[in-house]
Amino acid sequence: MAWNEPGPNRDPWNQGPGGGKRGGDGPPDLDELLRRLKARLGGKGPRPPSGGGGAGLPAGLLGVAIAVIAALWLFTGFYVVDEQERGVVMRFGAYSRTTVPGWGWHAPWPVEKVEVVNVTQVRQVNDRATMLTKDENIVDVELTVQYRVSSAEQYLFSVDDPDMTLRQATKSAVRETVGRSEMDFILTEGREAIADRTKQLLQDRLDAYKCGLIVTEVNLQQAQPPEAVQSAFADAIKAREDQQRIKNEAEAYANDRLPRARGAAARQLEEAQAYRDQVIARAEGDASRFSQLVAEYRKxxxxxxxxxxxxxxxxxxxxSSKVLVDTKSGSNQMLYLPLEQLMKSVPKTDEAPDxxxxxxxxxxxxxxxxxxxxxxxxxxx
Known part of the structure; x- marks a missing residue:
């Protein structure tokens, strides 16, 4: 109601407990004013007159409103974590716990807060730069690193930006590995070794930083000399490949000839052994037969x-072919012997009779x- 509203007992500053005035010009009673204000807000104490300009909020509706607001506030604490994620609950900004996939609840803001981190997603970082090798040559290297989150707590709280930290650690690791290797090794058979060494150094540094990341794969996509000298290096690589190819062919030829030579030598040794045994056996047989013949001859x-x-x-x-001629018949007839036919009918043998x-x-x-x-x-x- 307005202070200057006409009518009796309309001045809020001059109304006493009995409805009278304290004095015409005296200051208002602050205790009484606070008491009336509390009665209006809480629904307790004396109610204002029914003919007044406004009505107070009922105590039941106020309680329902407070209960609804509290229920909505508590409901905001529910959250869902997928199978490939982990939930990190923070209480007043500090780490509290890590939750597994499924439904969860935390004390609503501003008491607790949850951060959901994907721990199965494979992330990728590419790095391409020009580096100096051990033998003071320059090589262009392109590298791909695949990684994922291993610890959601460390990923959120150990470093400010884990992904940026991994990129910087990748640059450092690959430069260290290339700097300890010669250029010929990097360009030819050392690609896999360079990638493995880089992966090991990178993982060691991430573990030391406690980034909560694990490196799953490191691939050396490209390693080549600068464009100004690529033609010369291509010729050198081709010559080296030809050398390796000819060497492999020579080794294959040697591997083919040596077993054959060893087999032929072994066969000749076996034949010589068999011939020796045959000659010895034949000599022994002849000697035995001769001894038997001598004994019979003496008898x-x-x-x-x-x-x-x-x-x-x-x-x-x-x-041999044989022709029998009867010389005692006394006949003087001339005999015709077909020697050519007889010679053709002689059986041919590989060895002459002994x-x-x-x-x-x-x-x-x-x-x-x-x-x-x-x-x-x-x-x-």
Missing amino acids: APKVTRDRLYLDTMSTVLSG YSMPQGMAGRSGISTPVDPARTRERGR
């Missing part, structure tokens, strides 16, 4: 001599060595 010289003669003639004549006799046996028996076919025919007549 019956004539019979043994005739037997040897017949065996020798059987051996000689078995491999007509020789043991030397000891020939000396004792009086039989010549080798046997002469002409003399054999004369004896037959």
